[in-house]
Amino acid sequence: MATPAEEIRANSYVGFDTITQQIEHKLLKRGFQFNVIVVGQTGLGKSTLINTIFASHLIDSKGRLESDEPVRQTTEIHPVSHVITENGVRLRLNIVDTPGYGDQVNNENCWDPIIKYIKDQHSAYLRKELTAMRDRHIQDTRIHCCLFFINPTGHSLRAIDIIVMKKLSEVVNVVPVIAKSDSLTFEEREAFKLKIRAEMVYHNIRLYPFDTEENDDEEIQLNESIRNMIPFAIVGSERNVIIDGKSVRGRKNRWGVVNVEDEKHCEFVYLRNFLTRTHLQDLIETTAQIHYEAFRSKQLLALKEQTNPRPAANMANANGRLLKQHIELQKGTGCFGGEVNEGLLFYLDTITVKDEREADITRLESFYRKSGFRRLAKTNYLAYAKDPAHPSRKLPAANDATAEIVFSSDGCTCNQCTRGWFSKRMRAGLLLEACVIREMIYQEPETSVVFVECLPPHLRSILLTQRLVDALSAVVSGFIRACEAPNLVPNAVHVAALARPEARFFFHNGGKAYHVMEHIERTAEEGNAEEGSMDNWSESRDGWDEEWDALPRCANDLNFGLLRQGIGLETFQIN
Numbered sequence: 001m002a003t004p005a006e007e008i009r010a011n012s013y014v015g016f017d018t019i020t021q022q023i024e025h026k027l028l029k030r031g032f033q034f035n036v037i038v039v040g041q042t043g044l045g046k047s048t049l050i051n052t053i054f055a056s057h058l059i060d061s062k063g064r065l066e067s068d069e070p071v072r073q074t075t076e077i078h079p080v081s082h083v084i085t086e087n088g089v090r091l092r093l094n095i096v097d098t099p100g101y102g103d104q105v106n107n108e109n110c111w112d113p114i115i116k117y118i119k120d121q122h123s124a125y126l127r128k129e130l131t132a133m134r135d136r137h138i139q140d141t142r143i144h145c146c147l148f149f150i151n152p153t154g155h156s157l158r159a160i161d162i163i164v165m166k167k168l169s170e171v172v173n174v175v176p177v178i179a180k181s182d183s184l185t186f187e188e189r190e191a192f193k194l195k196i197r198a199e200m201v202y203h204n205i206r207l208y209p210f211d212t213e214e215n216d217d218e219e220i221q222l223n224e225s226i227r228n229m230i231p232f233a234i235v236g237s238e239r240n241v242i243i244d245g246k247s248v249r250g251r252k253n254r255w256g257v258v259n260v261e262d263e264k265h266c267e268f269v270y271l272r273n274f275l276t277r278t279h280l281q282d283l284i285e286t287t288a289q290i291h292y293e294a295f296r297s298k299q300l301l302a303l304k305e306q307t308n309p310r311p312a313a314n315m316a317n318a319n320g321r322l323l324k325q326h327i328e329l330q331k332g333t334g335c336f337g338g339e340v341n342e343g344l345l346f347y348l349d350t351i352t353v354k355d356e357r358e359a360d361i362t363r364l365e366s367f368y369r370k371s372g373f374r375r376l377a378k379t380n381y382l383a384y385a386k387d388p389a390h391p392s393r394k395l396p397a398a399n400d401a402t403a404e405i406v407f408s409s410d411g412c413t414c415n416q417c418t419r420g421w422f423s424k425r426m427r428a429g430l431l432l433e434a435c436v437i438r439e440m441i442y443q444e445p446e447t448s449v450v451f452v453e454c455l456p457p458h459l460r461s462i463l464l465t466q467r468l469v470d471a472l473s474a475v476v477s478g479f480i481r482a483c484e485a486p487n488l489v490p491n492a493v494h495v496a497a498l499a500r501p502e503a504r505f506f507f508h509n510g511g512k513a514y515h516v517m518e519h520i521e522r523t524a525e526e527g528n529a530e531e532g533s534m535d536n537w538s539e540s541r542d543g544w545d546e547e548w549d550a551l552p553r554c555a556n557d558l559n560f561g562l563l564r565q566g567i568g569l570e571t572f573q574i575n
Contacts, residue, residue, distance in 0.1 A: 031083070031090035033140045034280065035121075037172070038095070039114060039164070040149025041102045044179035049147070049236035050095055052249065052260060053272050057238065058082050059095055077117050094141065102160055108497040111164045118143050118171050122295040142292055144283045145208075145275065146172045149179045150231055154188045156195045156508045159496050166205050171291055173208035173283055175275070181233035181266055182251065182258045189233050196231055202510060209279060210286060222278065232271040235260055335374060335391035369397040414554035421562050422489050423554040430490065431483040433524045438476045441469055471506035475499045475516045490517065491567040518569055525560040 038046040047061045059080050078097040083090055098114050121141045128138045146168055150161065157165075168174050176196070181189055200207065207230060209223045237260050241250045250265075251258040260268050275283070365382065373382040374392040385392050417423045478499030482490035485498075495513040496503070556562060563569075 028088060028090075030137065031092055033092045033094070034145075034284065035094040035096070035141060035143050036145045036147060037098065037114070037118070037143045038147045038149065039098050039101055039168070040147075040179065041151060042099055044149040044151065045236045046097065046147070046149055046179075048238060049149075049177070049179075049234060051238050052236040052268065053275065054084060054093065056082070056084060058093070059097060077113060096143065101164075102158075106497075107160055108494070110160075111167055114164075115167055115171060118146075118168075119295065122171075122292050123299075125292065126296055126299060142287050143172050144287045146174045148174055148176045150176055150196065152178050152180050152183050152192070154184055154192050157199050159499075159504065159507045162199065162203050162205070162507075163493065163496070165200075165207075166203060169206050171295070173286055173291070174205075175208055175271075176231035177271065178231050178233045180235065182235045184233070193231060193233065208286065209282065210290070226270075226274055226279075229267065229270060232267045232274075234268045234271055235266040236268070335395055366397075369400060375401045412554055412556055414552040414556075416552055417554060417556055418487060418489055419566065421556055421559070421566050423556040424551045425548075425554065425557040426559075426563060427483050428548065428551060429557075430520060430524055431480060433527075434476055434480045434483065434520050437520060437523065438473055438480065441473045441476065467505055468509075470502045471504070471511070472516065474501070474503035475506055475511070475513060476520070478503065478513065479516060479520060489567060492517065514569065517567060521560065521564060521567075521569060 036050070038050060040046055047059045050059055051057050059078075076099055078099065080095045080097070082093050082095070084093055085091075096117070101110055101114065104110065121143060125138060125140065125142055128134055148161075148165055148168065150157065165174060165176065178184075178189070178192065178196075184192060199205075207227075209226055211220055211223055215223070235251060235258055237249050237251050237258075239249065239251070240247045241252045241257050241259075242248075243250070243257055243259060248262075249260045251260075258265050260266065263269050368382050368384075371384070372393060373384045374395055374397075376383045383392065387393070412420050412423070414423060418427070475495065478495040478497070479490050481498040482488050482494040485494075488494050492513040495517060496507070499513070
């Protein structure tokens with residue numbers, strides 16, 4: 001380990017202390033870049049707040065001003081760029097608006113375009129950074145700050161807000177603000193902020209600012225004071241009103257005037273100082289050193305994996321030789337027999353596509369066969385040979401083998417499992433189980449005590465209240481809807497998004513979709529897994545024996561371990 005260099009004081013003036021002036025001169029010539037994205041429902045004053053912070057009219061509202069204007073069907077991305085000058089300092093400001101977020105009846109995955117846009121900026125920067133003849137100064141479009149607008153309900157966060165903030169905090173610096181806070185009394189505002197901070201801690205949402213080893217005591221104290229103030233309760237206004245003969249920005253009502261820049265009225269001044277006067281450079285550095293670095297590392301590791309492919313899983317050893325227990329897999333068309341024996345096969349672990357909707361496996365296989373892929377023996381793998389003279393390239397698609405066996409007992413044998421593991425019989429069985437449980441809750445509310453073991457302690461005391469029983473039923477309905485959708489799996493995101501509105505009470509009191517999912521899975525597993533068949537579900541399927549019997553059988557039908565892993569219960573722990 002190198003010993004620290006001894007500090008020596010020069011005997012006479014050298015002049016290198018002017019390096020800070022030199023850096024400042026260069027930076028002033030180049031200017032600074034700051035990119036901010038605003039996320040929130042239409043009508044919360046996103047555009048107004050941005051214009052208020054930078055004391056300029058930078059963006060127009062994207063809300064519907066006329067009754068005949070169409071409602072946006074998706075979350076649209078609207079970047080706007082401006083150059084603002086103040087005392088010789090030029091700031092290139094990119095403002096990204098996201099109108100349409102949370103405005104629909106069904107808001108499932110409405111956050112995907114926002115997350116995708118943020119990641120796309122990281123990806124674009126990485127591509128430029130890895131270019132052989134890259135620019136001396138790469139244009140930075142990475143998002144440095146996300147202002148997340150919270151509706152001033154005074155109650156608690158919506159389930160969708162919790163999900164979106166958690167996802168955003170993983171890729172960008174999130175700063176939550178309570179919009180139009182003048183609609184709350186001071187007591188309501190403080191109580192609302194306490195609830196929001198408690199929910200963020202409970203759901204492990206990590207918000208900006210972050211403390212690092214480089215921070216001194218003053219910076220740590222400043223960050224702590226900001227965290228104690230978050231979310232900022234703000235009011236925005238571009239209009240000037242007269243207060244005591246002075247023109248100030250504010251909102252004039254019949255009962256008085258709200259001065260935007262008065263700390264007694266709202267926390268706008270604290271937010272502005274935080275974003276522009278104390279943490280602007282830190283927001284930029286944190287984006288580069290934490291969020292972008294995490295993205296960059298992940299991408300480069302994935303690139304390394306691609307250049308070092310592994311032999312086909314479950315069928316070959318570390319040297320690529322076919323395992324003896326799978327020797328019967330050679331009984332396909334025989335076109336890949338040589339590669340199997342010589343260990344020349346490699347496989348792709350994961351393929352990520354832009355559109356993550358489920359696709360019909362038959363259509364996918366047809367697409368790959370048209371591209372020259374042929375089945376590897378009688379497995380679920382399709383292989384491709386680069387050599388045009390390879391036997392597989394001469395084999396007509398119609399003559400290709402069909403999959404008859406799998407590599408392990410937990411593999412799909414029906415080729416119809418959603419995501420390769422959620423079989424149609426498992427889906428139908430869980431749907432029946434959930435319907436029975438919902439009926440029991442409706443008809444015999446006292447039977448809802450069966451949920452006790454799956455709930456956190458603080459909910460068990462109010463379990464038998466009618467409101468919570470209704471909320472539990474609403475969450476179960478979300479599970480049922482997820483099972484009824486042929487291309488979805490009943491994971492926590494889908495269950496919460498599809499739950500009836502009454503479920504809000506359950507979520508607001510600390511309940512999670514996982515709690516209900518855990519109970520349904522346990523009940524299904526205890527009733528069927530021990531018998532090794534699905535006969536116990538037969539009692540619940542009055543009138544649709546033929547439909548049940550028509551469902552394809554699969555090795556995954558009773559694989560509850562795979563189910564728990566697939567819907568996220570494997571890592572969930574009841575507090």
